[in-house]
Every structure is written in C-alpha cells, then in structure tokens.
Amino acid sequence: MSSTSQPSSRAGAFVMALYLAFLILPIYWLVNMSLKTNFEINTTVSLWPNEITFEHYIKIFTDSSWYSGYINSLTYVALNTIISITLALPAAYAFSRYSFVGEKHLFFWLLSNRMAPPAVFALPFFNLYSAIGLFDTPWAVALAHCLFNVPLAVWILEGFMSGVPREIDETAAIDGYSFPRFFIKIFMPLIASGIGVAAFFCFMFSWVELLLARTLTATNAKPIAVTMTRTVSAAGMDWGLLAAAGVLTIIPGALVIWFVRNYIAKGFALGRV
Amino acid sequence: MTLELDHVSLSVRGAPFIKDVSLRLERGSLNVLLGATLAGKTSLMRLMAGLDAPTTGRVRMEGRDVTGVSVKKRSVAMVYQQFINYPSLTVYENIASPLRVAGLRKAEIEERVLSAAKLLKLDPYLQRTPLALSGGQQQRTAIARALVKRADLVLLDEPLANLDYKLREELREELPRIFASTGAVFVYATTEPTEALLLGGHTATLLEGAVTQFGPTAEVYRRPANLPTARVFSDPPLNALRVTKQAHTVLMENGTVLPASGALAQVPNGVYTIGVRAHHLGVEDVATAERTLAGNGLIRLGATIAVTEVTGSESFLHMDMGAERLTALVPGVRRLEPGAPVEVLIDPRRILLFDAEGQAIAPARDAAAA
Numbered sequence: 001m002s003s004t005s006q007p008s009s010r011a012g013a014f015v016m017a018l019y020l021a022f023l024i025l026p027i028y029w030l031v032n033m034s035l036k037t038n039f040e041i042n043t044t045v046s047l048w049p050n051e052i053t054f055e056h057y058i059k060i061f062t063d064s065s066w067y068s069g070y071i072n073s074l075t076y077v078a079l080n081t082i083i084s085i086t087l088a089l090p091a092a093y094a095f096s097r098y099s100f101v102g103e104k105h106l107f108f109w110l111l112s113n114r115m116a117p118p119a120v121f122a123l124p125f126f127n128l129y130s131a132i133g134l135f136d137t138p139w140a141v142a143l144a145h146c147l148f149n150v151p152l153a154v155w156i157l158e159g160f161m162s163g164v165p166r167e168i169d170e171t172a173a174i175d176g177y178s179f180p181r182f183f184i185k186i187f188m189p190l191i192a193s194g195i196g197v198a199a200f201f202c203f204m205f206s207w208v209e210l211l212l213a214r215t216l217t218a219t220n221a222k223p224i225a226v227t228m229t230r231t232v233s234a235a236g237m238d239w240g241l242l243a244a245a246g247v248l249t250i251i252p253g254a255l256v257i258w259f260v261r262n263y264i265a266k267g268f269a270l271g272r273v
Numbered sequence: 274m275t276l277e278l279d280h281v282s283l284s285v286r287g288a289p290f291i292k293d294v295s296l297r298l299e300r301g302s303l304n305v306l307l308g309a310t311l312a313g314k315t316s317l318m319r320l321m322a323g324l325d326a327p328t329t330g331r332v333r334m335e336g337r338d339v340t341g342v343s344v345k346k347r348s349v350a351m352v353y354q355q356f357i358n359y360p361s362l363t364v365y366e367n368i369a370s371p372l373r374v375a376g377l378r379k380a381e382i383e384e385r386v387l388s389a390a391k392l393l394k395l396d397p398y399l400q401r402t403p404l405a406l407s408g409g410q411q412q413r414t415a416i417a418r419a420l421v422k423r424a425d426l427v428l429l430d431e432p433l434a435n436l437d438y439k440l441r442e443e444l445r446e447e448l449p450r451i452f453a454s455t456g457a458v459f460v461y462a463t464t465e466p467t468e469a470l471l472l473g474g475h476t477a478t479l480l481e482g483a484v485t486q487f488g489p490t491a492e493v494y495r496r497p498a499n500l501p502t503a504r505v506f507s508d509p510p511l512n513a514l515r516v517t518k519q520a521h522t523v524l525m526e527n528g529t530v531l532p533a534s535g536a537l538a539q540v541p542n543g544v545y546t547i548g549v550r551a552h553h554l555g556v557e558d559v560a561t562a563e564r565t566l567a568g569n570g571l572i573r574l575g576a577t578i579a580v581t582e583v584t585g586s587e588s589f590l591h592m593d594m595g596a597e598r599l600t601a602l603v604p605g606v607r608r609l610e611p612g613a614p615v616e617v618l619i620d621p622r623r624i625l626l627f628d629a630e631g632q633a634i635a636p637a638r639d640a641a642a643a
Contacts (some may be wrong), residue, residue, distance in 0.1 A: 167357040170324055173344050174351050175371040175418070189361035 160194025303474030535621025
C-alpha cells in the first residue's frame with residue numbers, strides 16, 4: 001500500500017510545490033525589488049538583493065504624499081465596510097425571515113447589481129458628488145462602493161441567517177426579548193462568522209477597486225493605488241519605491257484573509273454550505 | 274389560569290390549517306394534543322402561544338381576550354421538538370435568559386436557575402454551552418428555561434421525539450410532575466397514542482386541523498366519539514370493517530353473512546363500521562378454530578396472511594380479507610406463511626361501532642375496555 005502510494009504522493013507534492021512557486025513568484029519578485037536600490041534594479045537581474053536597502057519603505061512612511069494614500073484608502077474602506085454591514089444586516093434578516101411581494105425578484109436584482117461594471121457608474125457618481133460637494137472625500141468612494149458591497153453583504157448574510165433556525169427568534173420572543181435586544185445579544189453572535197466573511201468581502205472589493213476610487217477623488221482623498229500610478233517622473237520610473245508600495249498594499253488584505261481563513265469557503269458559497 | 278380557544282381557524286394563503294377548533298383548558302391541567310404529522314398540532318400550539326394570530330375566532334386567557342396580543346406580552350413558555358437554545362450563551366445564561374429580560378434581582382435569578390437546573394440534573398453543565406451537551410441535556414436546558422419562567426401556559430411540542438428511548442421514558446415521567454406544581458396550563462403534543470395514555474390528563478385528537486374529540490385521555494381512548502378519533506388514537510392502526518345490518522344478520526363487505534350479535538343486535542338496519550383494535554383480534558388456523566371455538570359467540574371471518582412481523586414476544590399479523598387489510602397484535606411468536614388461510618376472531622363485546630357518518634353508537638359498558 002505505502003510502496004504504491006509513496007511515489008504518487010511525492011509526484012503530487014512536486015506538482016504542488018511547482019504551482020506554489022508559480023503563484024508566489026511575482027510576490028517574491030515584488031519583495032525582492034522593494035529591497036534593492038534602483039541602480040541594481042535597472043542594471044542587473046539578481047534573485048536576491050546584493051545590498052539590502054530600506055530606503056523605499058522609509059520614504060513611504062515619512063513622505064506624507066505617500067502615507068496619506070494609505071490613510072485615505074483605509075479610511076474609505078473602513079467607512080464602506082461599516083456602512084455596508086450596517087445596512088445589510090436588517091435587509092438580510094428581512095429576506096431570510098419574511099416573505100413579501102416580489103421578494104425573490106428583489107433578491108436577485110440585488111445580485112445583478114453586482115454584475116454591472118463599475119465604469120458604468122463612474123460618470124453619474126462623479127457628476128452627482130461634484131454637485132453635492134462630496135467629490136474628493138473618503139465618503140464619496142465609501143458610498144459609491146456601497147452600490148456593489150451592500151448587495152453582496154446581503155447575499156452572504158442572508159445565507160448565514162437562513163442557517164439559524166427560526167425557532168430561536170420565536171424562543172427569544174417568548175422569553176420576552178425586544179427585537180433590538182434579541183438581534184444584538186442573541187442573533188448577531190450566531191452569525192458572527194457570516195458578518196466576518198461579509199466584512200472581508202466588502203473590505204477586499206473596496207481595497208482593490210481602482211476605477212471609482214480614482215474618478216471620485218483628486219488630491220485630498222487620493223487612494224494609494226492612484227498615488228502609485230502617478231509616480232512616473234521626468235527621471236523615469238521609481239521602481240524600488242513602487243515595489244515597496246506594492247508590498248505594503250498587499251499586507252492589509254493578507255491580514256484580513258488570515259482572520260477569516262476558516263470561514264472563507266463558506267463565504268464564497270454565500271453561506272449556503 | 275385557563276386557556277380558551279373559541280371557534281379558532283387558521284388559513285395560510287387560502288389553505289386551511291386549523292378548522293374551527295374550540296377548546297377550554299383548565300388551570301393546572303395536563304392536555305395532550307394527539308395527531309399524526311401535519312395534523313395541525315404545531316399550528317394549534319402556535320395559535321395558543323400567540324406566535325400566530327388566528328384567521329377567525331378568539332383566544333382567551335383567564336377570560337381576557339388575547340387574540341392578536343404579541344407573544345412577548347403573554348405568559349407563555351414553549352419547548353420545541355428540535356433542541357432550541359441560544360448557542361452563544363452558557364447553559365446558565367440560557368436558563369436565566371427569560372428572567373434577565375424580565376429584570377429580576379440577581380439573587381432571585383440565581384436561586385431559580387439553580388433549583389431548575391437541579392431538578393433537571395443540569396447542575397454539572399451550567400458553565401458549558403448547549404452545543405457541547407448531548408441531545409437529552411440540550412432538551413433539558415430548553416425545558417429548564419420554560420420552567421424558570423413560571424409561565425401560565427407551557428407548550429411542549431413533541432419535546433421527546435428526538436431523544437433516545439431511555440431518556441424519553443425518563444423525561445416523560447418527570448415532565449408532568451415538574452410542571453404540575455406550577456399551576457400552569459400544560460399542553461403536550463405527540464404523535465404517539467401510547468405516549469398520550471402514559472401522560473394521562475386530557476387528550477384532544479387532531480385530524481387534518483380539526484379536533485375530533487376532547488376529553489379525559491382514558492375516556493377518549495375507550496369510548497372514541499367517532500371513527501376519526503378511534504383511528505387517530507390507535508397504534509397499530511384500527512381495523513375498520515364496513516358492514517350492513519339486515520334484520521338479524523350482518524353482511525360483511527366480502528360477502529360473509531353473520532348473525533347479528535352484541536351491540537349489532539340492538540341497532541336498526543343500515544350501514545355501520547366496526548372498529549376493532551389490533552390487540553382485540555384473535556387469529557387461529559382454520560382447523561383449531563373449528564375444533565375449539567364453535568358456538569362461543571365470537572365473530573369468525575376467513576382471511577389470508579399477508580405479512581408476519583415478530584417483535585420479541587408479540588407478533589403482528591397483517592391479513593387480507595377481500596380488499597380489506599386487517600392487522601392483529603397477538604402474544605407469542607407466531608410464524609405464519611404468507612397466503613396461509615386463517616380465521617379472524619372478533620369478540621362482539623369488544624368492538625367499537627360507528628354509524629354511516631362515523632359517529633359512535635352508544636357502546637356497551639365494557640366495549641373495547643383495554
């Protein structure tokens with residue numbers, strides 16, 4: 001048994017290692033570049049830096065035009081996640097617990113919102129926000145991203161909520177709980193992983209979305225991704241700095257993934273596992 | 274407190290779930306709702322609790338009309354068939370939850386929770402969460418939560434259905450005792466006639482959303498008012514035979530003609546249904562019946578064995594008589610081959626007699642005595 005399974009498992013491990021190397025290569029190269037001097041990047045090809053330098057990272061953390069990009073991004077991402085989850089919780093509860101006219105159509109329409117390309121909405125948002133003075137604020141981007149994130153969060157949360165037996169709601173009512181108290185004290189802990197997964201998806205979408213973020217901001221609320229695309233100077237590209245910024249951009253996402261790693265498969269199935 | 278359902282009906286999207294139910298449940302009484310799955314037991318309980326409002330009719334508690342009053346404002350406790358607890362709270366907090374909401378003093382909460390936990394043997398598990406407990410312990414937690422509340426109306430919806438045999442026996446004995454002292458109206462839904470008989474009290478038999486009879490449990494069992502009640506309150510299923518009485522003879526569906534005896538002798542000519550419980554049917558092979566039973570007043574019918582099931586020390590014999598299927602529960606191990614001809618013996622004093630509309634005909638005093 002073991003004599004036959006060993007070679008095949010070794011082959012499997014080899015294929016897996018190859019695949020992982022393939023996946024990790026660009027990230028490694030990014031980290032590699034971020035630690036080299038621009039001179040080294042432009043003149044040689046090396047698998048690891050000849051001379052490790054942190055000058056790019058230091059520049060990002062000390063130059064306000066750089067670090068404010070991160071602050072702006074994190075601000076609108078956090079705002080968006082909070083707004084999306086706050087709005088999606090009651091909506092998902094309604095979809096999961098009550099039947100009303102057009103419920104199924106409305107529910108599907110929510111998801112179809114998610115299918116529209118963001119570019120479609122860039123112009124109306126730009127015009128609207130310019131008119132009401134929201135342009136170039138974190139709120140502009142946070143609210144625009146709600147268009148995609150609220151439906152997604154509703155779908156994910158509805159799946160998790162439908163997994164909670166309705167009898168728990170009734171038992172709470174029989175016990176005398178008021179609805180808000182039941183919802184916060186009893187119900188939300190039961191779908192905590194769902195809230196985590198929904199928040200993760202909102203975070204990720206908002207963090208990586210570029211088009212709306214760039215269209216709706218100019219200088220004050222400029223996100224980091226936009227800062228990065230505007231580093232071309234007369235002296236050419238500042239490769240090392242860009243690579244360092246890239247590494248720092250990956251970190252928040254990786255951190256969030258780490259926290260929800262156990263629930264993510266369920267989240268991709270929209271809670272319906 | 275008393276609970277009164279006054280011509281209560283419930284329809285959901287035009288489909289009737291509960292049909293014109295009137296019941297009066299007394300203070301401190303134990304009431305069993307007996308009916309098959311989908312007979313409307315849960316729907317009726319939800320109406321009693323106030324989780325649903327009836328389409329027509331009134332619900333009164335202690336004479337006060339509470340129709341449409343939110344369940345939060347009523348004094349109700351309910352235990353479901355599924356083990357429903359708050360998974361994120363400890364067993365202690367689960368039991369304490371209705372008291373915390375009611376805003377009781379801390380000392381009083383602790384006292385009530387601990388005494389309920391002791392009664393239900395949950396004291397070693399108070400700091401665990403419900404999902405870390407066995408099914409029986411989870412259901413005990415739910416029962417304890419219903420108990421501490423000291424509600425006026427306690428509804429148990431097949432609380433033991435998902436438990437294993439031994440626990441079920443144990444809890445069934447304890448439950449009426451635990452709640453008896455509280456003076457609450459106690460309602461217990463079950464699908465099993467045996468369970469209703471073991472619990473005692475009063476029984477309402479339910480069929481397709483209607484109560485077919487309500488009365489003391491033993492009374493309903495012995496003297497069902499109509500054929501549906503007898504059918505609901507019978508496990509294994511009731512043997513029902515349609516007969517036509519003419520003068521002094523009784524004509525069976527399969528053509529057999531018998532002399533009219535027992536209760537059948539006293540009724541006018543017409544169509545009737547004879548109900549016989551499985552354990553009141555005797556079965557003998559033809560030769561034995563000829564030899565030993567001639568002229569002792571038993572009704573004898575020819576049938577053939579369809580299936581034999583032996584359950585330990587008793588045997589179920591399923592027999593075909595013409596188009597009709599009879600089931601007998603006889604003592605001892607009886608292995609009869611399918612197709613074997615047998616004589617089915619019915620004691621005319623033990624039959625339930627129903628008229629063409631299915632209403633019981635005033636039975637003889639000892640009819641169908643267990």
